[in-house]
Amino acid sequence: MSPADIRDEILNILEDIAPDEDLGDxxxxxxxxEQLELDSMxxxxxxxxxxxxxxxxVPEEDYGQLASMQSTVTYLTPLMKDLQKA
Amino acid sequence: MIxxxxxxxxxxxxxxxTGVGLTAPNxxxxxxxxxxxxxxxxxxxxYEIRYVGETLAGICxxxxxxxxxxxxxxxGTRAGSVGVYSANEAVMHSGLDWENIDKSRVGxxxxxxxxxxxxxxxxxxxxxxxxxxxxxxxxxxxxxTVANNPAGEIALNMGITGPHYTIGAACAxxxxxLIQGAQMLRLDDCDVALAGGVSESIHTFGIFASFKSxxxxxxxxxxxxxxxxxxxxxxxxVVAEGGCIYVLERLEDAKRRGATIYGELVGYxxxxxxxxxxxxxxxxxxxxxxLALRRAGLAAEQIDIVSxxxxxxxxxxxxxxxxxxxxxxxxxxxxxxNAKSFIGHAxxxxxxxxxxxxxxxxxxxxxxxxxxxxxxxPECSLPGLVMNQPREIGKPKYVxxxxxxxxxxxxxVIIERI
Numbered sequence: 470m471s472p473a474d475i476r477d478e479i480l481n482i483l484e485d486i487a488p489d490e491d492l493g494d495x496x497x498x499x500x501x502x503e504q505l506e507l508d509s510m511x512x513x514x515x516x517x518x519x520x521x522x523x524x525x526x527v528p529e530e531d532y533g534q535l536a537s538m539q540s541t542v543t544y545l546t547p548l549m550k551d552l553q554k555a
Numbered sequence: 556m557i558x559x560x561x562x563x564x565x566x567x568x569x570x571x572x573t574g575v576g577l578t579a580p581n582x583x584x585x586x587x588x589x590x591x592x593x594x595x596x597x598x599x600x601x602y603e604i605r606y607v608g609e610t611l612a613g614i615c616x617x618x619x620x621x622x623x624x625x626x627x628x629x630x631g632t633r634a635g636s637v638g639v640y641s642a643n644e645a646v647m648h649s650g651l652d653w654e655n656i657d658k659s660r661v662g663x664x665x666x667x668x669x670x671x672x673x674x675x676x677x678x679x680x681x682x683x684x685x686x687x688x689x690x691x692x693x694x695x696x697x698x699x700t701v702a703n704n705p706a707g708e709i710a711l712n713m714g715i716t717g718p719h720y721t722i723g724a725a726c727a728x729x730x731x732x733l734i735q736g737a738q739m740l741r742l743d744d745c746d747v748a749l750a751g752g753v754s755e756s757i758h759t760f761g762i763f764a765s766f767k768s769x770x771x772x773x774x775x776x777x778x779x780x781x782x783x784x785x786x787x788x789x790x791x792x793v794v795a796e797g798g799c800i801y802v803l804e805r806l807e808d809a810k811r812r813g814a815t816i817y818g819e820l821v822g823y824x825x826x827x828x829x830x831x832x833x834x835x836x837x838x839x840x841x842x843x844x845x846l847a848l849r850r851a852g853l854a855a856e857q858i859d860i861v862s863x864x865x866x867x868x869x870x871x872x873x874x875x876x877x878x879x880x881x882x883x884x885x886x887x888x889x890x891x892x893n894a895k896s897f898i899g900h901a902x903x904x905x906x907x908x909x910x911x912x913x914x915x916x917x918x919x920x921x922x923x924x925x926x927x928x929x930x931x932x933p934e935c936s937l938p939g940l941v942m943n944q945p946r947e948i949g950k951p952k953y954v955x956x957x958x959x960x961x962x963x964x965x966x967x968v969i970i971e972r973i
Contacts (some may be wrong), residue, residue, distance in 0.1 A: 486627035510630070513694045521691055 470549045473543050477542055478522075478555075479515070486514040497538040519545075522553055566807035570628070570737040571954070573814040574649025574802030575911050576641040580613030580795050580898045583710065584644060588908070589915040590922035593945050597779035598898040599793050604760045605680065607767065610764045611778045612757040613795025613899035622733070623712060632699050633755035634673060635708030637798035637904075638665055642709045642749050649802035650814060653713075655747040662745030663706045663719035664735040666752030668902035668960065670721065671700035672759035684816055701897070705753050709800075717745050725960025727825070728752045728970050729799065729906025735771065736803045746808060751800035751907035754906060760796055762902075768944025769833070771868050773899075783864035783927035784893045784902075785935035785942075786873050794864045799907035810968030818914055818954075818970040822851025828963025835871055840878035840965050845954070847967035849881075856886040858969070859951030862913045862938075863893045864959045866900050875934045882935070890939040890948055895927035906958030906966065913954045920950045 470478070476497075483492055483505070490505050502508050515535055519525040525537065525548050534544035575585045577636035580598025582588030591598070602612035619636050623644040628636050642663070646653050678696055687690040698704065706719040718739070724731035729752030736750025736833050758760045766772040773791035782793040792844065808814055824846035829837035848855060861883060865872040883889050894909040895901075901908050916922055926944040960965045 486626070486629070488629060510694060516694065518692070521685070522676070 470552045470554050472517050474554045475542050475549050476538060479538060481517045482515055485518070486511050495538060499527050500536045501538070504538075523549060525549060560720055561743045566810065567805050569806035569842065570588055570740050570803055570820045571806050571973070572801050572817045572820070572914070573804050573809050574609050574645040574651070575646025575799070575817060575914070576646070576648055577797070577799040577908060578615045578617040578637060578910055579797045579901065579908055580615055582694040582696065583615070583617040585891060585911055585915065586649070588592050588912060592858070593921060593963060595926050596897070597926070598795070599778045599781055601778055601824065602757065603802050603930060604757070604763060606760045607763045608844065610763055611775070611781050611793050612772060612795065613901060614757060615686075615796050631708045632704055633796070634667065634670060634705040637753045637755060637796065638705040638709045638711045638800065640777040641684050641751065641753065641798035641800040645800045645802045646713070649838065651802065654804060656747065659716045660698060660746040661707070661715045662736065662739050662748045663709050663717070664732050664739065664748060664750040665706040665709070665721045666724055666730070666732030666903050666907065667702070667721045668680050668725050668728055668756060669753060670674050670702055670704060670899070673755055674699040676759055680922065682967050685731045699954065702703040710802040724966065725962060725964050726741060726900065726902055726905055727958045727966035728903040728960040728967035730911070730956060731824070731906075733801060733803070733820065733823060733968055734825060736798055736801070737820050740805050744759045746804070748798050748803040750803050751798070752903040752905070754796050754902035754904040756846055756902045757794050757796045763931050771884055773867055780927050782867050782896050782898070783875070784867045784896055784925055785932055785940065786928045787930045789867045789869065789872065789932070792886070795901040796900035797898065797901035797904040799904050799911050801907065806937070808841060816973060818917060819973045820968060821971045822847040822853065822966060822969035824850065825966045826966065827835060830963060833961055835874040836963060837874045837878035838880065839963065840875060840937060840959060843965040843967050844878065844882045844955070844957070847969050853971045856889065858886070858889050858953045859948065860916060860954045861889060861891045862909045862954060862956040863891060863925075864897055864905070864957040865893050869936070872932070873934045875911055875959070876937055879937055880961045883939070887938060889944065890941050891937050892941045893924055894923070896926045908955060909958070910968065910970065913956065914970060916948070916954065917953050917954045918950075919949060922948045922951070923948045936968055
């Protein structure tokens with residue numbers, strides 16, 4: 470998966486876990502929490518969905534890497550580069 | 556302590572209903588539900604659930620998003636959504652100045668038959684796809700399955716900081732929630748009680764499969780004819796979902812704010828058979844009814860309408876009718892009906908919903924019938940049974956509501972028109 474594919478996939482996950490939010494205006498460099506109503510359980514949802522959908526494991530010490538779209542894609546790119554786009 | 560006779564109670568100890576919010580399989584508010592009960596509109600339809608396959612159920616179609624965000628609905632449970640809808644409707648109906656009341660003085664008391672089965676079944680089903688590797692088990696499982704979940708979701712949604720909990724009372728839970736709310740008002744634990752019951756039970760295959768294994772799950776080619784208490788052809792229960800939550804207040808508070816009062820809880824009782832896991836005991840049921848009457852200071856013949864619990868099982872209906880014959884056998888002016896014949900068995904919500912279906916008679920003077928009685932089982936014959944057609948009876952003064960459950964829990968409430 471390319472960084473663009475990974476971004477699309479994160480958007481898909483966010484659409485599921487934050488269905489009331491308008492994600493069209495999401496700023497990649499700004500923290501999710503500053504733009505969306507996400508709490509710790511929602512971040513766990515992102516981690517769980519990555520695990521369920523792609524078998525990607527995000528260890529707890531790396532949760533901080535999922536702060537914004539930009540940091541998430543950067544973090545996931547090496548982990549997901551060999552995965553096929555669904 | 557028997558907290559009666561109620562005639563001597565000060566207004567600070569008299570508990571009244573000042574709001575009703577509900578969702579039933581045949582109506583998403585009190586008016587529509589009542590209209591369905593007077594016009595033979597069933598809420599039962601075909602339904603399919605995993606493993607069991609095609610069956611029947613009473614399904615609600617309330618607008619979840621009216622009071623809840625999509626995210627909260629996703630994160631929570633169906634019972635929570637039913638509760639949030641019913642509680643908001645009840646508060647709106649009550650005319651309370653909700654923005655300005657002290658939320659720390661609001662208590663939430665919600666009856667449930669069971670809770671947690673739906674989420675547990677769903678998680679195990681999902682987990683099977685991951686070869687039962689528990690690292691795929693949802694972190695939402697615990698907050699969804701804790702027993703206080705439906706009440707807690709109401710508290711979160713409405714910003715209520717007073718006490719909240721559920722009352723697990725099998726299918727007697729709707730009445731039990733109401734009774735708990737009244738007791739807490741009398742103890743001054745809150746000023747407003749949101750009390751009643753909810754059910755999400757149609758979303759657990761286990762309920763259907765267990766009733767089926769017990770030989771107690773209703774079948775009929777016409778879903779609307781499947782729930783038929785007292786009929787010779789009855790063959791079991793139709794499982795339903797639903798919710799009914801009342802706003803309860805002390806009479807002095809209701810009077811002070813000029814609230815519309817829909818009835819006073821003048822008597823109640825809960826007792827236990829202590830004889831069988833499943834089979835009801837008519838002697839204990841009759842004792843429960845008599846205890847509620849005694850606490851209300853009423854004779855049996857003063858009751859205008861008896862709202863029965865009967866679920867459409869072969870023996871259960873007979874047992875309740877035996878109990879009622881024992882108490883009301885000589886009461887020529889006491890009418891008897893049943894709402895499960897319309898909507899099925901709404902489990903934890905049943906008692907509260909069925910009461911609401913009858914409370915409207917205080918206003919319109921009509922006793923709704925029990926439907927689907929083509930041939931009355933002689934063993935279910937009761938003098939005042941109102942079958943198939945509503946009956947004009949004039950505005951009743953007292954409604955007595957039965958609600959019984961497994962493990963032999965019996966509950967009765969009596970409401971007076973004031």
